[in-house]
Amino acid sequence: MTDKVIKLADLNKTAFVLSDEERHEVEHALTHYPDGRAASIDALKAVQKHRGWVPDEAIPVLAEAIGISAADLEGVATFYSLIFRRPVGRHVIKVCDSISCHLTGYDELRGELVKQLGINYGQTTKDGRYTLLPICCLGACDRGATMMIDDDLHGPVEPKDVAGILGTYS
């Protein structure tokens, strides 16, 4: 039984290989922090940047690269909502659901996105173009209602603006 577990672990380890770019970025992150634990989010982001998400198989490989346990890194990856643990669309739409945006049109914005995309939170459009997620305050409360597509902040966004904004992301 133990042999089986070890073999499976080895299989996972060899199934996922950091690319040269990813390894370089992880090593670069390590130079900015006092230890691997502090560099863990940047290390996860390095993989996500190149693959769009962080597969389970990446966790033990990344953990070894930064010198912490896979369990510790899994804990960080699970806690941090902007680390995606399953495939996402080419563009990730994050809609602010915090108080200021609630007061400035969140419900209407969310409703328009759901209508136009045909998906709800946590889902990806059939064509793989968009994933829709909620997010807490984007730090632009004076621009509510806000949303972020990839790294672009949009706000204030009214329902009539949604089609035009979506049209700029292929």
Ligand code: FES
């Ligand atoms: S509450 Fe939406 S950006 Fe702050």
